[in-house]
Amino acid sequence: MSKPPHARATALLQRRLGSGLVKTDDATCYAASFDSGRMSFLPEAVVLPRKHEQVGEVLKLANTHGVPVTPRGRGTTLMGSATPRQGGWVLDLTKLNRIRIDDEAGMAHVQAGAVVGKIQDAAAAKGWFYPPDPSSKAYCTIGGNIACNAGGMHGGKYGVTRDFIIALKGYLPTGDYVEWGTATRKFAAGFNLRDLWIGGEGMLGVVTDAVLRLIPQPAARWTLLTSFTDEVSAFTAARALFGAKVQPAICEFLDRYSVSCAEGAMGTTIFPGQPGKPVILLELAGSAAEVREDKKRVLAWAAEHAVGHRAARTRAEAESLWAVRRKCSGAMFQMGDAKLNEDITVPLRAYAQFARFLEKLRKSSGLAIPTFGHLADGNLHVNIMYHKADPAECARAEAAVQALMEKVVALGGAISGEHGIGLAKTPFLRIQHSDAAIGAMQAVKRALDPQGILNPGKMFEVFETWKCPKEAVSFPWDHK
Amino acid sequence: MSKPPHARATALLQRRLGSGLVKTDDATCYAASFDSGRMSFLPEAVVLPRKHEQVGEVLKLANTHGVPVTPRGRGTTLMGSATPRQGGWVLDLTKLNRIRIDDEAGMAHVQAGAVVGKIQDAAAAKGWFYPPDPSSKAYCTIGGNIACNAGGMHGGKYGVTRDFIIALKGYLPTGDYVEWGTATRKFAAGFNLRDLWIGGEGMLGVVTDAVLRLIPQPAARWTLLTSFTDEVSAFTAARALFGAKVQPAICEFLDRYSVSCAEGAMGTTIFPGQPGKPVILLELAGSAAEVREDKKRVLAWAAEHAVGHRAARTRAEAESLWAVRRKCSGAMFQMGDAKLNEDITVPLRAYAQFARFLEKLRKSSGLAIPTFGHLADGNLHVNIMYHKADPAECARAEAAVQALMEKVVALGGAISGEHGIGLAKTPFLRIQHSDAAIGAMQAVKRALDPQGILNPGKMFEVFETWKCPKEAVSFPWDHK
Missing domain, CATH: 3.30.465.10 (Uridine Diphospho-n-acetylenolpyruvylglucosamine Reductase; domain 3)
Known part of the structure; x- marks a missing residue:
């Protein structure tokens, strides 16, 4: 086996920090080679600083020797942001945890x-x-x-x-x-x-x-599950709620496909006699008086807009309502063994238009696209499900994600609300941003990182995630 | 009179935008030569775009011809941030106001x-x-x-x-x-x-x-004026209030010197029989129920900590309490005809220590230093008053502001909480920031503004504001 390109710098780093903090064994390097996006790129070493000053030492040495450095927490990101795309050193910060x-x-x-x-x-x-x-x-x-x-x-x-x-x-x-x-x-x-x-x-x-x-800490919380005839009426109801200036602490939406997934996985229907209806799960939080006031307004809203609603009488009951939300994500793999999980945003006024677009996309792509997410901030998780062994499905998934991204930007939304770009969203960055905007971002990057050593190869270089093999690993934070 | 250095570029700009949008007359240029900091630097032209695209045209031409451009709103800043320090064009954005x-x-x-x-x-x-x-x-x-x-x-x-x-x-x-x-x-x-x-x-x-x-919009508001034996007890009381997790919408502090100024100007004492006591003026805001709950806690707090307190029964009464706060700033000019108005911040835990420092500074400098400000965020306005015709007082004011800035940074605070740096705070930037931090800021500036045309000469170049003559002008927003 040939010597890794930065072997000398790694040896120097080991001498400086001690080999206990600079690991080069295969198991450690493999575990740090991917994040939850499951795309693997092997680093030469994993550095585990115990003192913050050691971070500075690592970076100084990396600049001198041109070693790529990829900072990493627990690696729960789905975007590949924490993978050492260009090898070098992974800087694992989990030991600095006061x-x-x-x-x-x-x-x-x-x-x-x-x-x-x-x-x-x-x-x-x-x-x-x-x-x-x-x-x-x-x-x-x-x-x-x-x-x-x-x-x-x-x-x-x-x-x-x-x-x-x-x-x-x-x-x-x-x-x-x-x-x-x-x-x-x-x-x-x-x-x-x-x-x-x-x-x-x-x-x-x-x-x-x-x-x-x-x-x-909010003194009081109150949870309500509501169901609707279809997605457009759920979105219309949400707009009415926000327009009335009610600000729920949580306002989670699940479309009929997500609900069916969750119901299948749980072996029960959320509202008896109403299987597969889209739901909105609301939680109010605040002082006891505040929650009491808002509760009245929310119940009146539910009576007007929802086809079913059920309040949690206890924290345990609230937890059982939340189980619906948590189940849906993992259960989706019954619709395909691969998922393009996109966390787009759309403005409130475009909700109904977006729901109609998704229906069309399901038909034109022939793929299952269950969607759920955070209604109060327009951040929806659109899950394009496909079978990775089927090249035709892969091609349709790729076309669908491209159409999705173009649509959300045309509607005044964003290609990512909370996941970021990493590797997985790089093909879409130029749908969101003009050349001038990206040029400014790159100029700032060069200004602060003239050697280009910090987390290189991300954000700006197009990486087609659907062509990259995925590691068959499971994480404790996977939705099950 | 010699031709202004960018006369050709200005003529080009007039041709492009029309001379109605590019003014070069003396009165317009003089009015745009200073902001509320009253330090005057004459521009060659004042540009008043009517469409946002014209901003781009101005900047493109400025880059081609190397013309400094200083963006400006209403010029209410006290820091000199909106003055055309290096001449060129003032870009007045007040006509873009939808x-x-x-x-x-x-x-x-x-x-x-x-x-x-x-x-x-x-x-x-x-x-x-x-x-x-x-x-x-x-x-x-x-x-x-x-x-x-x-x-x-x-x-x-x-x-x-x-x-x-x-x-x-x-x-x-x-x-x-x-x-x-x-x-x-x-x-x-x-x-x-x-x-x-x-x-x-x-x-x-x-x-x-x-x-x-x-x-x-908060449905309810409630205003309470409280007085204290001295500054340290006022600060101690504030800490107790925040520690109890009461979050007033407004929490304004006036030290005894500010109160005396306001009382002098209003010809009345705030609390009968208690002249010149430091005060905290609180406003609760939120839903009716929320304010009702917090009011009880605040009244219990006032009974324990304050030597006097008075709630406003009506909005008009609340307004009369706020008049105290508004009076104090203008009234300070009875203590000196020049003011170094510093908007420093200190962390909660350092309040009492800072109050003691200010007392010492008053003694050692022999200057009046009335202080008021926003207690809930540690943002205090420290006003160093002096007479500009007295060179010894000027020197003592200069030494006092230097000592103040060193102290707030040593206490874990900031040299500016809300005014910014502009010209007036430039001598202190390096107390707050290391060479590395400033180097990074300057690298970002060069990356985004390679020709250095946008608001040049600010932030990083030391400018001794106390040596700069001030224009004798008054503004509608001056505190009176």
Whole structure:
């Protein structure tokens, strides 16, 4: 076997950090070669810093020797953003995972490798709430959430990761230490490079520490499941709800295909006698008085618009309603063994138009395209299901995803609401953005990473994910 | 008189846009030569685009001919950010001022020159609320607010301008048109250059259009004025309030010196028999039920911590309490004819320490330093008063502002919470930021503005504002 291209630099790094922190064994390198997108590119080493200064050392050495460096949290991203596309070193930040809650200021001081669910638990223990909640929250790290500007179900009312970042610390691609912002709610001193790191997909810097904004834990929650005759009437009802200025903490939509998947998997119908009806699952959150007031308005709305509705009387009942939402994603694999999972957004006014487009796309492609998602922020997960052994289906899936992306942008929406670009969305970036916009992004990348060593080969280079073989691995955060 | 250096380019621009949009008369150029910082630098022309495409034409021509371009809204900034420091053209965006409220989506679609107060009024007419509220809101434009990431009194609970920006459109310094984000609440497609424009002080691009997030108009408000024995006890009380997770919509602090100024100007004492006591002015906002709940907690808090408190029974009474806050700023000029108005931030835990530092600074400098500001976000306005004809006082003011900036950074705070850097804060940027951080900011600037034509000479070049003569002009938005 030939020597890996950066063997000398890797040996130097091992000498500097100790070989315990710089692993080159096959098992470790293989495990870091893919993320949840399951596309594998082998790194030469996996570096596991124990101190934030070591991140700077890694990057400085990488610049000197031209070694690609791919930062990584838990690798729950589906987009291939955390795969070492050009080999080199994976910078695994999971050992930097301290969490401290500043109870008085309502802030969390965390390291990049802290698990989002653990941050939420630590905050909740002191009466605070950190709302962003990607479905992998029990596993994913805040560093990854920041890199991808992660969203989740609470986005409509509370916002996404970006809306809860107060300050960041970390390293420029050159290895220089920087701090963006202070642990204060206002900051207007110099260009806003903090926010450039948010959603930068680990290409513009490496976050080691963050200060997060917390909000008071809602005292009360109330969950309601509603069903509708069809998708267009569900969307029309949602528009009426938001137009009445009701802001549910969560507002999840499942189309009839997603509902059928979930019902099949659970062996029951959600509303007895009404199988396969699209549903909207609502959760109100706030003070007891606030929830009481909004509940009345939501029940009146449901009586007017829904064909069925059922409120949870207890937290356990609410949990059983949420099970519907969680079941649908995994159950979809009965419709195909491969999935193009697209997290597009469409503006509220285009909802009905988009529902009609999806119906047409199902017919013209002959593919199952179950769709669910976050209605309050227009972020829908469109799942194009196909069989990977069938070349004709693959071609139709590829054409369908292209048509989908063109449609959402034409409707004033976005090709990604919360997953980011990584490798998987690169074919569509130029549908969203003009040459000038992409040119500006690339100019910023070159300005901050002149050697091009940080997470290279992502975002701007077109990568056809459907042609790339997928590793047959399962993750604890897979929807089952 | 010699020909202005860019006369040929100006003539070309007049030919292209028509001379009605490109003014070169003395009165227009003088009026655009300064902002509220009153430092004057004459431009060669003032351009008043009527269509957003004309912004692109101006910038393209400026790049070809090397003409400095300074974007400008209403010029309410105190920092000199909107002055044409290197001459050239002022790009006045006030004629691009359309406002449209999307009632259903809870968004405002506005042009850069729209006045913030008018946006608030248009939103309120449909039951929506746009919280950021700099004290000049009846005059200042949203474009300027975005450029400076303006804050205001509502920052603690609701956030600042950045927290309400959904999408921006406009021009890169090169004159290329770009769009950042869509009118949807989530967007994760490509680097976040939208947020780089926010707080970019008009140096990284020119915003022509913005989509703003609105929140439901609070149904109820309740105002309470509280007084304290001294500053340290006021700060200690505030910490107790926030620690109890009460989030007032507004929480304004005035130290004893500010209160004395206001009382002098109004010819009355705020609390009879308690002249010159520091006060905290609170406003709760939310649903009727929410305000009712919080009111009880706030009254219990006031009974425990304050030496006096008085609730407003009507909106008119609330307005009279707010008059105290508005009076203090203008009334300070009885203590000196010049003011260094610094909008620093300090973290909650450092409040008492900072109050003690200010007392020492008053003694050591011999200057009056009345201080007021926004307690819920740690953004305090420290006003160093002096007499500009007295060289010894000037020197002491200069030393005092330097000591202040070093102290706030040492305490974990910021040299500016909402005003930005412009010219006036340039001497302190390197107290806040390391060489690496500033180097990264400058690299981004060069990447996006290779000719260096957009608002040059600001942020990074040290400018000693106290040595610069000030124009004797008054503005409608001056505090009186």
